[in-house]
Amino acid sequence: MFINGVSVEALGAHLKEGYSVSGAPLTNAYHKGKNRTSFVLLSSEIGLKTITLPIAIIGDNQEELTRRKLTMDAGLYGKNEIWLPDGYFYTTILESMGEPVFFGETVLECTYVLSGVQHDAKIQTTGPVVFCQSTIPRTDCVLTTTVKQAAASYNFDGAIFANVKAGDVLCLDGQNGRVLINGGPGAQRCDFVEFPYLVPGQNVISAPDTVIVEYYPTYL
Numbered sequence: 104m105f106i107n108g109v110s111v112e113a114l115g116a117h118l119k120e121g122y123s124v125s126g127a128p129l130t131n132a133y134h135k136g137k138n139r140t141s142f143v144l145l146s147s148e149i150g151l152k153t154i155t156l157p158i159a160i161i162g163d164n165q166e167e168l169t170r171r172k173l174t175m176d177a178g179l180y181g182k183n184e185i186w187l188p189d190g191y192f193y194t195t196i197l198e199s200m201g202e203p204v205f206f207g208e209t210v211l212e213c214t215y216v217l218s219g220v221q222h223d224a225k226i227q228t229t230g231p232v233v234f235c236q237s238t239i240p241r242t243d244c245v246l247t248t249t250v251k252q253a254a255a256s257y258n259f260d261g262a263i264f265a266n267v268k269a270g271d272v273l274c275l276d277g278q279n280g281r282v283l284i285n286g287g288p289g290a291q292r293c294d295f296v297e298f299p300y301l302v303p304g305q306n307v308i309s310a311p312d313t314v315i316v317e318y319y320p321t322y323l
Contacts, residue, residue, distance in 0.1 A: 125153040151218035168211040195219035222319040230308035235301035236320040244318035262295035
């Protein structure tokens with residue numbers, strides 16, 4: 104197990120057998136007429152998976168065990184990237200640090216509970232045709248292009264940028280909710296409806312110039 108690229112073994116900790124990752128919970132809204140056999144699905148919201156991690160910490164004495172657990176607590180606190188032996192990454196938030204249980208002077212066990220999104224490593228590719236490996240209906244992505252020819256109006260995948268110059272680097276960052284021009288804030292020069300995302304399978308990105316597409320394959 105790794106937390107932000109650092110093995111938990113460096114903290115004297117070990118992931119025990121029996122860790123679990125739940126399926127993603129769903130919240131559905133639908134309309135069904137009284138005494139009818141058909142219904143209309145209005146919306147379906149996908150929540151975060153529950154990740155339960157039983158951890159054993161090894162040390163020379165209880166003071167060292169406690170210190171190592173506190174370090175582990177701090178490492179998992181907030182939003183982080185973890186990797187589990189199932190081969191997947193998880194973007195997580197910590198829900199519970201668990202009560203420590205000591206086994207003599209050298210072993211401490213506890214169970215962490217996190218909520219998160221399951222994904223693979225980042226993929227970077229170029230448009231206009233992009234095949235998205237995700238199984239989730241919408242995957243946030245980052246689109247970047249470099250303008251080759253100045254234009255008063257530049258249509259970047261449906262987002263209209265005003266008064267662009269040759270060499271301008273435009274970015275639609277659907278992962279962090281940003282519009283950038285040459286690395287700085289650019290929303291004031293852009294008319295757009297929503298941030299970009301990919302659907303499973305083939306996607307077509309429209310732009311006058313080559314587009315770099317970045318996304319994390321994400322799974323239900």
